[in-house]
Amino acid sequence: MMSILRKTLVAFLAVFVALILSIVAFLAYSAWKSHSLQSSLDAFYATPEEFSEIPGTLLRLEPLGVDVANARAYRLLYVTQDQRGRAAVAAGMAFIPDKKSDTPRPVVAYIAGTTGQGDACAPSRATDPVSGVIHFLPEAIAQGWAVVAPDEYGVGTEGIELYLFKDQEVRDTVNSIRALQSIPGASAGNDFAVYGFSQGGHTALWTGHLSEQFAPELNLVGVAAAAPAANLTSIIDRQWDSVVGWGIGVDVVRSWSVAYPDLPTDTLLTDSARNNYERMAQGCILGSFIEGTIRHKLFRQDFFLENPVNNPLWAQVLIDQTPMPYPAELPLMLIQGTADQIVLAGPNADLQVSWCAAGSTINALWLGGVDHTSVPAIAGPSVAGWIAGRFAGLKAPNTCAVPPPWSLITVK
Template sequence: MTRRTAVVVGLVALVLLALAWPTTTLRLLPWLLALALVVGGAVVALRTGVNDVLRRVRGERADADRRGTGGRGGRGGRGAQPRVPTWLLLTAAAVPVLLLAATVVVHLGSRPTLDAFYAAPDPDEVPSQAGRVVRQEPFTTDVPDGAEGWRILYTTRDAAGEPALASATVVAPAGRPEPLPAVAVGHGTTGVARPCAPSASGDPFAGAKAALAQVVAAGAVAVTTDYVGLGAPGRHAYLDGPAAGANVLDAVRAAGEVRALAPTTVVWGHSQGGHAALWAGRLAPSYAPEVGVVGVAAFAPATDLTALVRDLSGPGGDRVLNAYLAVSWDETYDLGVREDEGWLAAHLADRVASRCLVGRDAVAAWAAASQLRGPVLGGDDLDRAEVAERLAANTPAVPDVPVLVAQGGADVVVRADLQRRWVAERCAAGETPRYVEYDGLDHGSLVADSSPLTAELVAWTRARLAGEPATDPTC
């Protein structure tokens, strides 16, 4: 590659890179140009000095000066006008080319693909009651040894209280036909687009997976909903409490058509799922008393949504989760927060919301979020009456059953101090959760297989299913 070609290729790649990553380019280009000037100047100065020393040693300086003034531009004249080394030009051209190639790979993503199971059924095939199976088939992805699984499409309700469809998985110990208790699970954030359903991914039981395998082996049926809008057709209402709670409870109702269930259920959930679990516990007595919820375990749950969103909109806040909430709530409640931030912010937020927190697609989501100059939902938005009312309305209370709230002390997504404050407020309101905080654990490691939460959660769940009284409430 000639120097001229290197310059042209580098400039073209830089222009394309700027179009793909406008904010990052504006932030980094001045620093990159300054670095190039410093490095290039240092290389030229060093090369000039070395050439000068060599000419002095060889006694060629005078001869080189004479040839330089002779107008023919001989060898010495060329040496007196050093050029930027070819390797430096090639490196400068290669950097934007490589970044552009990485951009293409990132934007290809790796979202799960939805097969025909998730397609909308014929309306005549859909029962009018919530908690009924529309479609079912065997499911084997990551099902524990000694267990059998199914995935189901079932009826439930959406954030407007209207009939809707959701998908879920059901996992039961093999060779146990008698009615067994259920452990209903709300999953953590995977995205807000249809392909982000955990049952469509290669890791459908992420979040306390080891504990789930143990309770299934001990004789419980695991029921894990994808929520409305993830997998099945519909709109996902991110952190809408009543909708998520109904999705969890209706999944258990529907699972009873696939596998005989006893009227005894413990509800689990991590992060977004912890929020869903708390709401399911609150709704159960009036919405689905036959499910028999006897306990709720929430791990790093989204609780005080006003405080949480202020965190997400502040310096260092998670721009992906902020964009998910802005896009989902705009579409669910017609709040118009994206438009308030301008067309570029709205476009970037939509790009983030089209991606899942799965594999390479998560990198694409974070990369798109890095182009946002600030939070999509934040600032003055939080002072708007309709936004403030939605945040308050979707903040959960503690159900009137034994409740375990587990929190990592090093969590930067749902901070421990915010969780402690919420627990104190619930205690002051006369509620009695049990709060356990694990020092050094963050949002992900709290539910890792090796987490100390695993053993405590399994023991706590077995006690609830056995009808033992709860002990050691925090309040």
Template sequence: MRRSTTAVLLVLGCLLLAGCGSSLERRAVDGLVDSWTAGPFYTLPDPLPPGAPGTVVRSERLGSAPDGATAWRVLYHSRDVTGADLLTSGVVVAPDGPVPAGGRTVVSWAHPTTGTAQRCAPSVGADPFDLMEGLSDLLAAGYVVAAADYPGMGAPGPPSYLIGVTTGNAVLDAARAARAIPEAGASPRLLLWGHSQGGHAALFAGQLAPTHAPELQLAGVAVAAPATDLGDLLTADIVDVSGVTIGSYAFQAYARAYGAPLASILTPAGVTATPAMAQLCLLGQNAQLHDIAAPLVGHYLAADPTTTRPWADLLAANTPDAATLRVPLYVAQGEADTLVRPQITAAFVAAACTSGVRVTSRTFPGVDHGGIAFDALPSLIPWLAAAGQGTPQASTC
């Protein structure tokens, strides 16, 4: 706390001495204050109060909201893959100004991999809006943006990395939480948007919406470089340091959620290292992660998880099923992506087309995994508008 207080005072002092007051500087100071005061917000009430999914237990305004918008940090009820009640956290952002008749459509945004530990949650940082790909465009278009941290991040709890039902429920329940904030002016109309891990969560949210959140009027699902066939992705990625890192997040989460034994697929060194890697954030602690993961490349797996039970069954159960989507789907994929391989996304798109899903597929030459969500925005924003108005663009199948 002393270090955070000093940082806030230093920044304030610099701004006063310089006579500055720009939007960027205002948000920097307010972001430090938001971060400094965040700790108690994530402390769970004891006992845990019962509540329906999406019920807000706690909310607070964030001073670092973008210009022309109001934002809240929220703690809300959701359900995990077993159906158990849990509290998870996130952020809601709404444009300022009068709420239009009928309210604002919600875009529930699902973030890419940042880690699985509590402190890796986007809402915990000094600028929780920095990672929200397309936020300024979405606010300018009049949407309310709901951004789930995912269970186990921000609010304490077991990790949920690539556990489709748990993260998909959290994405839907974030939209419900947005509707529980009167000032946001959120309507039941819903669009889903996610990148990478977030694409996986958004696809599961799309599958689950009719049963988990039937009151929400889902109009479309948009994803960029989504994690789809988990077995194929694992096989393709485990050969390098990034694959070991991402694998550790998933293996630890599945071990905790399902009781799957790590020793049945990992080497002794891998079993020892996996919990340590799972406590490190992808952003900010990448060097430490790679220090642990690099020596394990080629020495991490003792057996193939795609053929070893229960791991093979778990990977299959947490692979999105395109055939279950009942709304239009937008998929963006960078052709230079070496993490989510283009051929795996292409196979998912083909399966969706075969199942009769109205798919708009866009590929981007030279674009890698990190850049695809931003490069997709010029085609995504009009696609969202058309889907939200019930006039989806023509399928590219």
């Protein structure tokens, strides 16, 4: 009997060790592959020694290196501005339909969700750069639209990303559109829509408020926001002591300590957070959530020492970075999964109610039982159809008479 048990144990250990070695080998190969890719891209993303300070100037352009049906796909480097209004560089992707247009093309700016602040985290530097936009892109190309997908300043390029910082987000967005217009054969016009997911939803919502300030020549026809990080006070208040505190807190603290030098950070962080947030923020979001989950679940380590909402300086910044309701003439499509555990459905249900009460025109699409990461794949075709109506000048649908599905929302 002991002999059988011993053989079973040895066999189990052998399988376990083989599994661990396979995982280590896979991770090592992935790291090597990523390092090789990033090294080959460094020259393109490097800040030129001299460049035009005119916002939106296209500095570099090259093929993205992936096939997109019926379209040309590019990687672009362009001039934007930092928080002080100084010339800086940012990067992104552009997609131009193969079919020529006799009139200026409508433009859609697609803004991805949180990626992390390391160079390899930039969507345009990813191994599969179109993975985030692929569920929307085919419909957009079929409609004849030009699409630009900025990475955000400091992600993949020189500088520190100003995460969830409205002015920087909108500057990068409108300047990427200007750069797109300079691409030979793009025929991109001034009419545009913006579609953002998660953090990109925050960018999209603020683009509705600030695009005219930063790019008065552009004409915004509508905003689509999927699972947007909108009401920052509510989001932080509900999740500051959860795994999300680790997953997103590292980016918030690294960015806001630059954007707001007087904002207290160290006094609000646990020792574990204080010792690790810089390193974690410069990795990618998946790694932050994995490490954060281990720290939170296994070692009982929180990120924040106390709720930042209770600090007056933090409370004011959260209010300042939370978008207010739109006027009725600027339509919004709001998409939210009821089972979202990252950007909770409750705050966006509150947004729908409060914005509708303020007179905003909202077309809300509630996705029953859908979690955070599944939203873009499901929402893409519906968003494309809604945007087509805005470019066509049709009256925007308004679902304000239909309340949010409170009974289906998993976490309020």
